[in-house]
Amino acid sequence: MIHFTLTLLLRATVVLTGAALATFSLLWHAPGDPALAIALARYDAQVPAEVLEQVRAETGLDAGFWTAFKTWITPLLMGDFGQSSVTGRDVWPDLFTAMSYTLPLALLGLCIGVGIAVPLALLATRRPGGWLDRGAVAVASIGAAIPAYWLGLLLILLFAVQLGWLPAMGARTPAHIVLPALTLGLGVAASLTRILRSGILEARGQPFLPALRRRGVGAAAIERSHVAPHAAVPVITVFGLELAFLLEGAVIIEVIFARPGLGSFLVGAISARDFPKVQAVVILTAILFVLVNLAIDIAYRALDPRIGERDA
Amino acid sequence: MRSVLVLVAVLIALAGIGPMLAPYDPAMIDIPNRLAPPGAQWPLGTDALGRDILSRLLHGARWSLGLAFVISVIGLVIGTLMGLLAALGGRLMDWTVMRTTDTFLAFPDLVAAVVIAGVLGAGTSSLVFALTVTGWMRYARVARGIGLSLHTRGYVVQARLAGLSPLAIARWHYVPSLMPSLTVVWTGMFARAILGISALGFLGFGVQPPLPEWGTMLLDARLHMRSTPLQMIWPGLAVVACVLSINLVGDVLRDALAKQDDTA
Numbered sequence: 001m002i003h004f005t006l007t008l009l010l011r012a013t014v015v016l017t018g019a020a021l022a023t024f025s026l027l028w029h030a031p032g033d034p035a036l037a038i039a040l041a042r043y044d045a046q047v048p049a050e051v052l053e054q055v056r057a058e059t060g061l062d063a064g065f066w067t068a069f070k071t072w073i074t075p076l077l078m079g080d081f082g083q084s085s086v087t088g089r090d091v092w093p094d095l096f097t098a099m100s101y102t103l104p105l106a107l108l109g110l111c112i113g114v115g116i117a118v119p120l121a122l123l124a125t126r127r128p129g130g131w132l133d134r135g136a137v138a139v140a141s142i143g144a145a146i147p148a149y150w151l152g153l154l155l156i157l158l159f160a161v162q163l164g165w166l167p168a169m170g171a172r173t174p175a176h177i178v179l180p181a182l183t184l185g186l187g188v189a190a191s192l193t194r195i196l197r198s199g200i201l202e203a204r205g206q207p208f209l210p211a212l213r214r215r216g217v218g219a220a221a222i223e224r225s226h227v228a229p230h231a232a233v234p235v236i237t238v239f240g241l242e243l244a245f246l247l248e249g250a251v252i253i254e255v256i257f258a259r260p261g262l263g264s265f266l267v268g269a270i271s272a273r274d275f276p277k278v279q280a281v282v283i284l285t286a287i288l289f290v291l292v293n294l295a296i297d298i299a300y301r302a303l304d305p306r307i308g309e310r311d312a
Numbered sequence: 313m314r315s316v317l318v319l320v321a322v323l324i325a326l327a328g329i330g331p332m333l334a335p336y337d338p339a340m341i342d343i344p345n346r347l348a349p350p351g352a353q354w355p356l357g358t359d360a361l362g363r364d365i366l367s368r369l370l371h372g373a374r375w376s377l378g379l380a381f382v383i384s385v386i387g388l389v390i391g392t393l394m395g396l397l398a399a400l401g402g403r404l405m406d407w408t409v410m411r412t413t414d415t416f417l418a419f420p421d422l423v424a425a426v427v428i429a430g431v432l433g434a435g436t437s438s439l440v441f442a443l444t445v446t447g448w449m450r451y452a453r454v455a456r457g458i459g460l461s462l463h464t465r466g467y468v469v470q471a472r473l474a475g476l477s478p479l480a481i482a483r484w485h486y487v488p489s490l491m492p493s494l495t496v497v498w499t500g501m502f503a504r505a506i507l508g509i510s511a512l513g514f515l516g517f518g519v520q521p522p523l524p525e526w527g528t529m530l531l532d533a534r535l536h537m538r539s540t541p542l543q544m545i546w547p548g549l550a551v552v553a554c555v556l557s558i559n560l561v562g563d564v565l566r567d568a569l570a571k572q573d574d575t576a
Contacts, residue, residue, distance in 0.1 A: 011411065011414065014411050014414075014415075015411060015414045015415050015418050016418065018411065018412070018414075018415030018418070019415050019418040019419065022415060022416075026427070026428060026431060027431060030431045030432065031432065031433055141556065141559060141560070141563075142552070142556060144559065145503070145551075145552050145555035145556035145559060146548075146552050147507050147510060147511060147548070147551055147552075147555075148511075149511060149514050149527075149530070150530065150548035150551065150552070153530070153534060153537070153544055153548070154544075154548070156537070157537060157541050157544065161537060161538055161541070162541075243420075244420035244421070245420075247420045247423055248420045248421075248422035248423055251422070251423055251426060252422075252511055252514070252515065255515060256534075266423070266426070266427070267426070267430070267515060270426070270427065270430035270431060270517075271430070271516075273431075275431075278427060278431065282419065282423075282424075282427055285419060285420060285423055286418045286419055289418055289419065289420060290418050
C-alpha cells in the first residue's frame with residue numbers, strides 16, 4: 001500500500017509538471033506579444049521601446065522558453081500567482097473572491113445531484129426493467145444529452161422571465177444561487193443516476209450473493225454489507241468525473257447567470273488576454289483535479305484490493 | 313437495433329442534404345421581417361437580423377455534426393496510435409505515453425478547450441485544434457488496455473515468433489481487435505464534440521458569426537429571450553436530439569459488444 005501510494009504521488013508530480021509546461025507553452029505560443037500587453041497595461045497607450053525591453057527582461061521573455069518558464073514557475077511554487085497584466089493588481093485576491101462564488105455553487109449543485117440521483121437509482125433498481133426503471137433511464141439519458149447552457153437558459157426563461165419567481169442575473173442575494181445550482185444539479189443527477197443504477201445492478205448480480213442467501217444471511221444484511229460497498233466502488237470514480245463536470249459546468253453556467261465566479265473570471269481573463277490570470281485558473285484546476293484523482297485512486301485501492309497496481 | 317440505424321441514417325442525411333432543404337439563404341438579412349414568429353412564410357420564425365431560423369438550423373447541422381465528426385475521427389486516429397505505441401513500445405515508451413495522457417487528462421476537458429480556443433483566437437481552426445487536443449486520451453487508454461491484453465494471446469505470440477514486424481502485428485492483429493471497443497468510445501466522443509462545439513460557440517470562442525452554428529445561434533437568441541423565447545428553443549433542441557441519438561447508438565453498440573464478449 002505504501003509503495004503503491006508513493007508510486008501514485010510520483011506520478012501526480014510528473015503529471016502536474018507536465019500540466020504546468022503545457023499551460024506555459026500554450027501561452028508562450030499564443031499569438032500576440034505578452035510583453036507588449038504587460039507594458040501597455042502599465043504605461044497606457046504609448047510604449048517606448050526601452051520599456052518594452054525592460055518588461056521582457058523582467059519576465060524573462062527575452063531569454064527563451066526555459067528561462068521564461070523558470071521565471072514563471074518559481075514564484076508559483078511559493079504560492080504567488082503574480083500580477084494581472086491588465087490591472088497590475090495581484091491575481092490571488094481576485095482569484096480567491098471568484099472561488100468564494102464558485103465553491104458554494106459547486107457544492108449545492110453536487111448536493112442537488114446526489115439528492116435526486118440516489119433515491120431515483122434506488123427506486124429504479126427495485127424492479128429492474130419495470131416502468132419506473134425504464135422511465136428513470138429515459139429521463140437520465142435525455143438529461144445527459146441536454147447541454148448545461150441550454151438548460152440554464154430554459155430555467156431562466158421559465159422561472160425568471162415567464163413566472164418571475166427567481167432572480168437570474170448576478171449574485172447579490174442568496175436566491176441568486178438557486179437557478180445556477182439547479183442547472184448544475186440536474187446535470188449531475190442525470191449522469192449519476194445511470195452510473196448508480198448500473199453499479200447497484202452489477203452488485204446484485206454478483207455470484208457470491210446467492211451463496212450468502214443460502215447460508216441464511218438476511219436480505220437487509222446482504223444489501224447493507226455486500227451490495228452497498230460493491231456499488232460504492234464505481235461511485236467513487238464518478239466523483240472524479242463529477243468534479244470535472246462541476247468545474248466545466250460552473251464555467252458555462254456562471255457566464256449565463258452573470259455570476260462572478262471562477263468561470264466568469266476565466267472567460268473574462270481570456271477575452272482580455274490577461275495571461276497571468278488564465279495561467280492561475282488553469283494551474284489551480286489542474287492541481288485540484290490531479291489531487292482529487294489521486295485520492296480516488298488510493299480510495300479505490302483501499303476499497304477493492306483486487307485492483308492491480310499496473311492498471312490503477 | 314433497427315430504430316437506431318434509422319436514427320443514424322437521419323443524422324447523416326441531416327448533415328448531408330440538410331442545407332439543400334433549406335428554404336432560404338441562411339445569411340440573407342431581412343431587417344423589416346426581424347424576429348418574426350413561426351408561420352407559413354418562416355416555419356420557425358426569423359432571428360434578430362431577419363434570417364430564416366430553419367435555414368440556419370439546417371445549414372448549422374453541417375457545422376455542428378460535420379466538425380464533430382472530423383474532430384472525433386482525428387482524436388480516434390491520434391489516440392489509437394498513442395495507445396498502440398504504449399502497448400507495443402516497451403516499458404519506457406508505455407510510461408512516457410501514459411504520463412503524457414495523464415497530463416492531458418489533468419484538466420477538465422471543456423475548461424482546457426475554452427482556454428486553448430480562446431487563447432489561440434476564436435475561429436474554426438482553433439476550435440478544431442482545441443477539441444482534438446483535449447479529446448484523444450480516452451481512445452489511447454482503451455487502445456493500450458486492450459493492446460496489453462493481446463500480448464499473450466496465442467495468435468499474437470505466433471505472429472511474433474513467425475517474425476512479423478511490430479508494425480505488421482499492429483496492423484493485422486491489434487487494430488481489428490481494437491475496433492469494436494474504440495467504436496463505442498468514438499460514439500461518446502462524437503457526442504462530446506457536438507456539445508463542445510456548441511458550448512464554445514455559445515461562449516463566443518467557436519465558429520464565428522455569421523456562420524450558422526447551433527451554439528452561436530443560441531448566443532444570439534439569448535439576447536431576445538423576452539420578445540421571442542421560441543428562438544432559443546430550436547438550436548438547443550437540435551443539439552439534444554443529435555447527442556441523444558448518438559448516445560443511444562453508443563448504448564446499443566456497447567450492449568452488442570458485451571453480449572459478444574460473453575459468448576466468446
